[in-house]
Amino acid sequence: MRVHFHGAAGQVTGSMHLVEIAGRRILIDCGMVQGSPEAEAQNFAPFPFDPARLDAVILSHAHIDHIGRVPRLVMAGYRGPILAQSATAELLPIMLLDSAALQESDAERLNRKRKPGQPRAMPLYTREDVQGILGQVRPLAYGPHPGILPGVDLVLRDAGHILGSCSVELRGEGRVLVFSGDLGMKGTPILRDPEPVPHADLLLMESTYGNRNHRPRPETVQELGEILDAAWRDGGNVLIPAFAVGRTQELLYWFARHWDDWQMARWRIFLDSPMASKVVQVYDHHHGLFDAEARAVWRQTPSPFRLPNLHVTQSVEESMAINRIHGGAIIIAGNGMANGGRILHHMRQHLPHRQTRIIFVGYQAEGTLGRRLVDGARWVRIHGHDVQVQAHRHTVGGLSAHADQQGLLEWYAAFTTPPPVALVHGEDLAREALAGEIAARHGVQALLPRPGMQAEV
Template identity: 70%
Template sequence: MRVLFHGAAGAVTGSMHLVEAGGKRVLLDCGLCQGSAEMEASNADPFPFDIATIDALVISHAHIDHIGRVPLLVKRGFRGPIFAQQATAELMPIMLLDSASLAESDAERFNRRRAHGEPERQPLYTKDDVADAMAQVRPLAYDTRDTILDGIDIAFRDAGHILGSSIVELWADGKKLVFSGDLGPTGTPILRDPTAIQQADLVLMESTYGDRNHRDRAETIVELGRILDEAWRDGGNVLIPAFAVGRSQELLYWFAKYWDEWQMSRWQVFLDSPMAGKVVQVYGRHHDLFDEDAKAVWRDAPNPFKLPNLHVTAGADESMAINRIQRGAIIIAGSGMANGGRILHHLRQNIGRREAHVVFVGYQGVGTIGRRLVDGAKWIRIHGRDYRVNASMHTVGGLSAHADQRGLLDWFGHFDPKPQLALVHGEDKAREALAGEIGERDGIEVVLVRPGMSLDA
């Protein structure tokens, strides 16, 4: 068994790893590169392998940095099966149709403004390409070992990151590969804890937060309540860039749980994302994947997805109408890194107002507007215009959907004996710190893979 690394190898986005085993080739994830303009332009580059030789694609979860190039792969000739956990299979068309819509809009905007003689830009893929890709998806349940190709079995285990997120176990050639996908922290609301795996020959593990530990979640929730109280006193709005899958649903969960304590009824809460609204419906169909605490909240508090002051906006007119509200609005909108989507329009209207507050609740990739704001930028460019940053910025790291260093160490600690370990899905600073901790504790050499590298199990 050999693994070739093509994406999220020294970076956090663009997950893509190719497994060669049993005379077959299986691709793990096919994600979009996100961040700087250069990184995003690279999504249109040719794939670093012969697409015709790929026998199957296995998806870890539905975040766009893990599935965002799937329609492009199909558009360019991939005809094999695409395996995904059942909830992931339901989330994929929602995420990919939104991605296609953004690509089409960006291309249209560029073409309207392009200089004379400059070639037209084509979208990476279209909604029709998404439909073609989804026709190849084969849903699988958690905790079942399935033969996907002659000589190759896989099983999905709960990764606790977002609904349907999976750790992938793959057996072939008498060897076992474990791909962590993205691991969630233990004790996160709604979802169950990541599944402990004990045996493997080779592990590919994410390392997004390999160099730090999150703030205690209970302290984080207290902080979030304080921010909302402060924002109410300041008389402005609260903007929360949030991924449509995971963080948006968790925020609504906390608003329901602390409905009385945080005086949530005084706010208008806007989930300004048609995609997030559809995702909420998928979550609502999968209570069987919730943890016991979440089931209790659904019984004892206002339904988080049906709060009496919750407005799920669909059309652009409804979204634009929010910007007439000067105070008392909590606006949850994508994208989570503020590198596109409706949150940019709300930032344009609010970021220059000292009474406004912006709350970041997830990882902000290098080169994104979110990262520049988190790093203290005084001016920010949105849609070709510069805006002074006067709003208050808050980073609430304890709501991360990723395991921190302690969580990653705990998860890998279950393997006995210790297998080969390759760190993926992390910037070098995070990977180096995590590799050092594991090397010191377990006495193994940890590989920091790069695009183009390969490892044999």
């Protein structure tokens, strides 16, 4: 068994790992690189392998940095099955169609500004391209799936990151390869805890927060309530960049849980996302994947997705109208790293105002607008305009969808025998710190792969 590291090796986004096993070639994830324009240009590069020679694609979950180049893979000749947990399979077209629409819109805007002699901007793929791949998607339940290919067995385990997220276990040639996928925090609302894995001959493990621990969740939730109360007293609006799947649902969950003590009825809450209502339907189809507490909350009044003051906007006109509201609004919009999507329009309008508060509830990759704001930038450029930042900024790390260092180490320690491990899906500072802790506690020297490296199992 051999693993080729082609993405998220030394960075967080662009997950893509090629596994050769029992004479077959399986790609785990095919994610989009996110960050600076230079980083995102990598998405247009040819794949470092022949897509037509792949036998299967397995997706760990539905975030764009894990699925965002699947249409491109099919455009390049891949014709085999796309295997995904059933909730992921249902989220996949929603996420990819939204991604394609944003890319088409960005290309159109760039072409309007194109100077004579400049090449036309092209989207990475179109909505038509996305429709063309859906017949290859094969939904699977959590659990064992023997014989997905001759000599290859698959096990999908709940990773507790977002709805449908998986740790991927491949068995063949008498060996076991495990890819952690993105691991969630224990006790995350709505989701079940990450499932432990008993054995691996090689583990590919995420390391996004390998160098830090999150604030305890009760303190984080209290902080969120205090930020909202301060924002109300200031008379401004609250902006929350959040991906449509994951943090958005948790935020609405906490709004419902604290409806009375946070006085949530006084706010106008906007979920400014064309795909939000579709994602809500997916969650409603998969209550069986919720933890027990979340199932109980969903039966209460108000339920998280049916708050009486929640407005789910669809059209561009509805989104633009939100910016005529100068106080008392909570605006949740994509994308979560403020690197595209509707949140940019709201930031352009609201960042110059001192009464505005912006809350970051997820990881901000290097090179993104979200990262620059978290790092304290006083001026940012949005859609070609220089925007002064006077808004209050808050980073609420305890709401992260990713396990922190302690959570990663606890999950690793659950293996019967500590396996050899390659740390992926993390920047170097994070994975070096996690590698040091694994070595100190278990005597295992972690591999820190770069794109193009290989590992034998």
